[in-house]
Amino acid sequence: MLAAIWHFSFHVADLDRSVAFYRDVLGMELVHVQDQDNAYTRSLVGYPDARLRVAQLAVPGKGEHVSTHDLELVEYVEPRGERQDPARHHPGAAHMAFAVADITAEHARLTGLGVRFVSPPNRITAGANTGGAACYFLDPDDITLELVQPPPHRAHLLPGGRP
Template identity: 30%
Template sequence: MRLLHTMLRVGNLERSIAFYTEVLGMRLLRRQDYPEGRFTLAFVGYQDEADGAVIELTHNWDTSSYELGNGFGHIAVAVPDAYRACEEIRARGGKVVREAGPMKHGSTVIAFIEDPDGYKIELIQRDAEHG
């Protein structure tokens, strides 16, 4: 078994695809409209679906926003330098909500950003060897 994807419902698909591809550097892997169900699925990720987990962006055509709820935590992305990643993400229009620095009660360097719908994305500083 392996993890396939995390699904997020988004209010504006084009805005979300732009965020994940242009701000976070993922690729749009596939996109499919389902006119009968009035929704579109778009899959984004750093690698092909056969090689790793991706994010499924679900856009229900008749819904422009969602309440995030308190059960969802965050998506985590490994980065080589969290401080630099925050600078680059901010320069590309992304929103940093917790600056890079050591986590509470630990030494791992982390940061948090938000996507256009308010979903949290944790940046975890890891060297290339530990991905």
């Protein structure tokens, strides 16, 4: 039986570029960076020549949880992969959503830093999060990310949120 989420992972073309984006632009905390060039890693990923660079990042202020990090970024040094079509409509495509208290302000801040948005903040008018807002944006590898402002009845669940 599953007990918790350990982390979410994205495979990236340039680990240093991606760490800079997630840390310096989005404000995540860099927890750990390591090179993985060992028998365990090769067995785990199923590539006999695998060499990876890995970074672990956490959302600040979340408090203690089972893992030290929320997001793992992986660069395959060997074998090098080829860029695939990351379009959101393809099976296997993924995205990660970040909760924010003020989506309009965060959209403006990120736009000012050159972040590429798919859409402006959209008011959620149907479903479980009616009353909130959301928008999609892209990381340096065109991985889809999302900002979500929870609806008023859930805003108190954010760090520093009000009931």
